[in-house]
Amino acid sequence: MADQPNAQPADNDPQETKEWMDALEGVITQEGAGRAHFLIEKLIGQAREDGIDIPYAANTEYINTIPADQQPKYPGNPDMEIKIHSYIRWNAMAMVVRANKDTNVGGHIASFASAAALYDVGFSHFWKSLDHDTGGDLIFFQGHSVPGVYSRAFMLGRLTADQMDHFRQETGGQGISSYPHPWLMPDFWQFPTVSMGLGPIQAIYQARFMKYLASRGLIDAAKAEQRKVWAFLGDGETDEVESLGANGMAGREKLDNLIFVINCNLQRLDGPVRGNGKIIQELEAEFRGAGWNVIKLIWGTHWDALFQRDKKGILKKRMMELCDGEYQTFKAKNGAYVREYFFNTPALAELVADWTDDEIWNLNRGGHDIFKIFTAYNAAVTHKGAPTLILAKTIKGFGMGQAGEAMNISHQQKKMDKEQIGRFRDRFNLPIADDQLEELPYLTFPEDSEEYKYMRQRRMDLGGFLPSRRRKAAALQIPPLDTFAALLKASGEGRELSTTMAIVRIMNMMLKDKNVGKNVVPIVPDESRTFGMEGMFRSVGIWNQEGQNYVPEDHDQLMFYKESKTGQVLQEGINESGAMSDWIAAATSYSVHNVQTIPFYICYSMFGMQRVLDLCWAAGDQRARGFLIGGTAGRTTLNGEGLQHEDGHSLILSNLIPNCVSYDPTFQYEVAVVTQDGMRRMFQEQEDVFYYLTVMNENYEHPEM
Numbered sequence: 001m002a003d004q005p006n007a008q009p010a011d012n013d014p015q016e017t018k019e020w021m022d023a024l025e026g027v028i029t030q031e032g033a034g035r036a037h038f039l040i041e042k043l044i045g046q047a048r049e050d051g052i053d054i055p056y057a058a059n060t061e062y063i064n065t066i067p068a069d070q071q072p073k074y075p076g077n078p079d080m081e082i083k084i085h086s087y088i089r090w091n092a093m094a095m096v097v098r099a100n101k102d103t104n105v106g107g108h109i110a111s112f113a114s115a116a117a118l119y120d121v122g123f124s125h126f127w128k129s130l131d132h133d134t135g136g137d138l139i140f141f142q143g144h145s146v147p148g149v150y151s152r153a154f155m156l157g158r159l160t161a162d163q164m165d166h167f168r169q170e171t172g173g174q175g176i177s178s179y180p181h182p183w184l185m186p187d188f189w190q191f192p193t194v195s196m197g198l199g200p201i202q203a204i205y206q207a208r209f210m211k212y213l214a215s216r217g218l219i220d221a222a223k224a225e226q227r228k229v230w231a232f233l234g235d236g237e238t239d240e241v242e243s244l245g246a247n248g249m250a251g252r253e254k255l256d257n258l259i260f261v262i263n264c265n266l267q268r269l270d271g272p273v274r275g276n277g278k279i280i281q282e283l284e285a286e287f288r289g290a291g292w293n294v295i296k297l298i299w300g301t302h303w304d305a306l307f308q309r310d311k312k313g314i315l316k317k318r319m320m321e322l323c324d325g326e327y328q329t330f331k332a333k334n335g336a337y338v339r340e341y342f343f344n345t346p347a348l349a350e351l352v353a354d355w356t357d358d359e360i361w362n363l364n365r366g367g368h369d370i371f372k373i374f375t376a377y378n379a380a381v382t383h384k385g386a387p388t389l390i391l392a393k394t395i396k397g398f399g400m401g402q403a404g405e406a407m408n409i410s411h412q413q414k415k416m417d418k419e420q421i422g423r424f425r426d427r428f429n430l431p432i433a434d435d436q437l438e439e440l441p442y443l444t445f446p447e448d449s450e451e452y453k454y455m456r457q458r459r460m461d462l463g464g465f466l467p468s469r470r471r472k473a474a475a476l477q478i479p480p481l482d483t484f485a486a487l488l489k490a491s492g493e494g495r496e497l498s499t500t501m502a503i504v505r506i507m508n509m510m511l512k513d514k515n516v517g518k519n520v521v522p523i524v525p526d527e528s529r530t531f532g533m534e535g536m537f538r539s540v541g542i543w544n545q546e547g548q549n550y551v552p553e554d555h556d557q558l559m560f561y562k563e564s565k566t567g568q569v570l571q572e573g574i575n576e577s578g579a580m581s582d583w584i585a586a587a588t589s590y591s592v593h594n595v596q597t598i599p600f601y602i603c604y605s606m607f608g609m610q611r612v613l614d615l616c617w618a619a620g621d622q623r624a625r626g627f628l629i630g631g632t633a634g635r636t637t638l639n640g641e642g643l644q645h646e647d648g649h650s651l652i653l654s655n656l657i658p659n660c661v662s663y664d665p666t667f668q669y670e671v672a673v674v675t676q677d678g679m680r681r682m683f684q685e686q687e688d689v690f691y692y693l694t695v696m697n698e699n700y701e702h703p704e705m
Helices: 014-031 033-049 078-099 110-125 143-155 161-165 198-215 247-252 279-289 301-309 314-321 324-332 335-341 346-351 357-361 370-382 418-427 434-439 450-461 481-488 499-511 535-539 576-587 609-621 650-654 668-684
Strands: 138-140 229-234 258-264 293-297 388-393 520-524 598-604 627-631 660-663 690-694
Touching: 014 033, 078 110, 078 143, 078 161, 078 370, 078 418, 078 450, 110 143, 110 229, 110 258, 110 370, 110 450, 138 198, 143 161, 198 229, 198 247, 198 258, 198 576, 198 609, 247 279, 258 279, 258 370, 279 293, 279 388, 293 370, 314 346, 324 335, 335 357, 370 388, 418 434, 481 499, 481 668, 499 520, 499 535, 499 598, 499 668, 520 576, 576 598, 576 609, 598 668, 609 650, 609 690, 650 660, 650 690, 660 668, 668 690
Parallel strands: 138 229, 229 258, 258 388, 293 388, 520 598, 598 627, 627 690, 660 690
Antiparallel strands: none
């Protein structure tokens, strides 16, 4: 069993304790939870002033954050939705098993099986498409769960059975991709996510960039207030540094348009995520400490009656005692095992004395309960002032039975035998005859059926189908080459300059352009002064949604450090992954927000491709458009810094990305020609390429073009 942290002292005066608890209940009843919270905070503050050591407690009990008596009424037809969900589950399993009958193309059954209800409630009641009047929500789907997304699309007529049969088999041109991939399916997938950790960090910066666009008037602010960014990830994925690395920024920036849903099925690829601990408690502390609103979605409806029976809190105590390895084992066994090892004391056994083993086995987890899921989602979309994390407890391979449910092998399961398939059918009450089981037929509803009409209408009410992707936005009027005439001429005898100075000069000229100046997004990871960009502080300002609530130290200088709610520069600090995620958000704005922005991200070239190549590749996958500038390149002027700073090889890396156009210009006229032509290609002709330019800070004379 897991150790019990922060053990509490014995209650030496139960009567006094009861009086305090009764007083608290009275405040909640008469004045509400807000007043109760205020009083508790005042008591804690006074206790600390009096010298009592009260450590910050980042964890709450191992129960649902929202109690059953605060659940809203479910808005849909739950019986019909559960039937639809069962069909989707079947098709998701069938497409993987069918694909692997005669091949070894792989695929994943267990991940979507654990998350099916989490997705279906979102599709049915929350997620607005890009054709919605607001502009739609952004959904970062967990990569391993895509069979379920394809299954729903098939049932709505968006994919054919032939496409389903060619899952992971695209060489003939009729297949569908293994994972979310905008390059391979440019009208369907919006964001590539299966490189673990890149989905979460991109979701955070997409949420912030949406606020950037709204505060600068590039998108409708009122409509943007109604849009959300949802990121789905697994609990095992949170071990990737990128998954959690930007959480502090999200909390600090109060990104209340951001919702993380972590599917806590307690398993990663080889075994438990935290066998000896509790991943839900760990993540709750991590995110609450970073300023997030955390909603725990642990137990399903069947537990509600037991919580009502438990007057002494022994159920909650038992839930805290157990570790994740034990919870996983419970769901790999049966009801009798759970009775013996969960309800393992006379008092606990008494709670379920009149229950059968089957009833105990049906004690469900919150992530499989549409009523609890709706409650959590509804609370998340209405929360203001902070991003929200939903920790949904599920079972990996839910419904797979002996083929992999809650088993350590479940992630590797690609095949199921006839008996296992039959049990899957029976569990979800599906209309498939025994002699059809080996065929694994795809299930659909007739277009005139109530189920099909319901399914389709739910999506139409939310603006249309998801996922979907926009290929183009309105073209921009790019300035002609002669706009940069000064850079096409010789620098002049005795006048030396660098190509870094040239690109910064071009950026400044673009910022002043009457047609596209407002669309330019300069991005820098805390090196503006190195590149001579500090003039932008004054001319366009550094974006900060709170403005500038202090007088800067250099306010009396011409180029003082100016932050503004309408600023244009994205100053990311020493954070290349964050700055690159900023750039991706800006470089995909044409597709996500139907407005083109022209991002210029400039950094030390040694800390560009070498540092964030995975994100650069993801940018290519999602057809990003913009400029990456590798500054101080060339190994000619940073000798004192050593080879750790001197880059002469980033162009080798950039040329690995097929749609990255790479240049190493020597003279300012080359910088001007390449940049102008790149803008024409990307923002006027709307080619799905992006540019990488290396520029130097060595000064020398430049000839005329």
